[in-house]
Amino acid sequence: MAFASGYFKTSYKSDLSLVETGTHWVFLSILIIGLVVFPFISSVFLLDLANQVFLAFIGAMALMLLTGYAGQISLGHAGFIAAGAFTTAILFKEMKAPIWITFPASGIVGAILGIIFGLPSLRLRGLYLALSTLAMHFLVTYFGSEYETKRGFSTGVVISPPAFGPFKIEDPRVWYFLLLSIDIMALLFLINLARSRTGRAWSAVRNREVVAEALGIKVSFYKLSAFITSSVMTSIAGCLFAYYRGFVSVEAFSLFMTIQYIAMIIIGGLGTILGTIFGTIFVVLLPYSIDMIGKMLHVPARLTTYMFAIQYASFGLIMIIFLVLEPGGLVSVWNRIKNYFIFWPYRYKPLER
Amino acid sequence: MPQATGKLLLNIENLEVVYHNVSTAIQGITLQVYQNQIVGLLGTNGAGKTTILGAISGFLGVDDAKITEGFIDFQGEKIHNRPPHEITLKGIVLVPEWGKIFEHLTVQENLDVCVSSGERHLKRKDLYSRVFDYFPPLQMAKKRLAGYLSGGERQMLSLSTALLCGPRLLLVDELSLGLAPIVVGELMNLLKVIRDEQQITVLLVEQNALAALEIADYGYVIENGRIVFAGSPDRLRNHQDIQEFYLGQGARESRKSYRDVKQYRRTRRWYG
């Protein structure tokens, strides 16, 4: 990170503050006003897109926490979402439970699952850890499908919209503000967690486990805490997912969903919050953009049946392009543009004298 | 200026290497290596010596390093920014600091890997016997897994595999690292013998300035990515700064700590 203007922090208060300069405050206010006004000026379609982005963002942040901060690779993300969604579905169907029970219940199930998913991380690293989480993902979806077939919901469980007393959350605009506020809370939580002792411990574990242990950081505790925090967030996202869709079925929680989440944090830029934001927007909007391009190019109606395969293939292709050409993601493109202007007219930082 | 007793083999001018697009490791490096010389590159940790050798012998993608200025000329041909195997085929072979042998292969297999496939069987036997002449311990350890060799034997194996590639210029990175002084002396002498018998030129990177200056014909001193001094071994040995910081002699006011060495203000004596 290069500071061009020579701006330095001179007090603890300024070091701790989230918004650093006056200019930042101005931009932030513009963003907030824009976000608040958006649902009142946009179509239902765009509103639904925005809601999907917000919903995905929670899961993406949870994954970023686990992989970007704590360095634990997990291929079982869809399993957590499935767990939250199925907990909601099961409690709703069997006991007609309202949202203020299913929401925390999803969180608790998420935490338990997080411990189970996280246990292998105490012994394994990298590829092996990723594969153990993958194995668990299949187990979770197996149990989900067993529930579906045993209870006769072979096409999925239908859930009615959540209600706080007489106030039903059905209107997309209400969802918008609900999801936006949850997103902001999660974002603040994550930013502060990253700056706290826990976040620093995770960073140490990610970089050099052995050294972290030698420094007195209880590596097992922090690994598990990373898994648990991430899984609780993701299961809650799964619960909201179930309510938003109104429908839970095991096919939605395939390996592809995990890969979409991974793409969100990789295409955006691993390890940064800005990257997660970029990545989520990009991945959620991608199928719709391809649809739009198809309509603009007047693709014959015959081919629209293949739309799903085309979207699938282009997703793979774009991910490949990013991995090969820009492994740092959209954030590194952003940084490169910024650094160009900061260093201009020099190209690199000069050697220290 | 180095003694122009032979043909100019390696000519580096104004070399600059940048890591990860933002971190300049070496800058303005200009040096020459003449045929059959042993040239030493001296400097402390992090000065940039390994980077110079890496730039000559070629980087792989994982290093994320780029030559951004200057050029490297070997026998009249520009060789910078080429992949390592091409440079080896041209006759420049590196003995790296670490990762120097194939640990899961036996000593014999290590040697087999490096002998080029074009060699006829007879010539191969010749090469092997020559290598075993220089390094007898290797012959005794032929069937042993290379990972089980001692530090000195590893260096010998690494030198042998480098020699089997038929180099004209041998780049040696930290030959003395982790070895007992007596072994260091033996290896340095062997290097000189190899240079004499095989007509191979050597560019030697060393932190152990004393050992290096024993066999070098010319020396460069590198600090913080720049060459700050060059000269014959005698000139280097008699220079006050080098005596103080690289040869450990003649402390000035008091014993300086390592921190002082890295940060002390140059009194511009280098350019004298």
Place this chain on the structure above:
Amino acid sequence: MQLLINTTVLASLYCLICIGYVFIYRATRVLNLAHGELMAVGGYFIFTVALSLFSKPIPSFFLACIFSMVLGFAIYFFLMRFMAGESVFAAVLATIALGILLRGLITLIWTSQLWHPLQYLGMENASHRLTREAVISTFGIVKVLGAALLYLSLFFCLKFTRWGLRMRAVGENPLLASRRGIKLHKYYAFSWGIAALSGGFAGMIQACDSGLEPGMFVIGLKAFPVVLVGGLDSFGGVIPGAFIVALAEILAINYISPQASESAPFIVLLAMLLIRPWGILGTKEELERV
């Protein structure tokens, strides 16, 4: 007895598939998660060749194998070559993305219909009686023989030829190998070509045995646990790993449910990862490598 036959046939299929995984892993330290799709593509290749060119088995198989190998080279040349210097995680992600791309392309080119290449080859997947209660299909026999043949030739090549020695050196220390004059790209491309060949061959046989549809890549996914149980860097470990996983799967189909058999390999995987993560015949150092 039928149980044993089924297990052996399934294990042979897994062996054929897993050669590809181990090959690429040993050469490049990358786990090729698109291998299931490479297998499926092999099946589709033989279908297309049989449909449009030859209707005889031997030339069709031969040509389809060539196509698979060329595909492997192409994948290396156009994609994995660029990941050669990046972190292992990024390279594995690239293979995941490649798998997605291939899956989409398969559906686009061949639709998701179920095909039977055997019809166009003029062959039948006949049932042969081995003992009183046990039968085995023609292609079941092909699987077993094919796996054995491939294994023996591979073992021989790696241990006793110079090419095999260099392949091992490249797998262990690519930078040093490059510095000693070995052209890395050549050996990487080879490993991808051979992996695609063996995977495609497995897919062709499977397509002839059970039919062809895009969901076939799932078999590749179930083959992971085999490599991990055997040891990611061990060719020899694949054999016991394949038998263990195949046995678990067959037992699950017979005694629990078909759905459970999909998850059975992963339960074995989990158990193995918790007890002995480096696999039956893998080397412990591999754990640290990752």
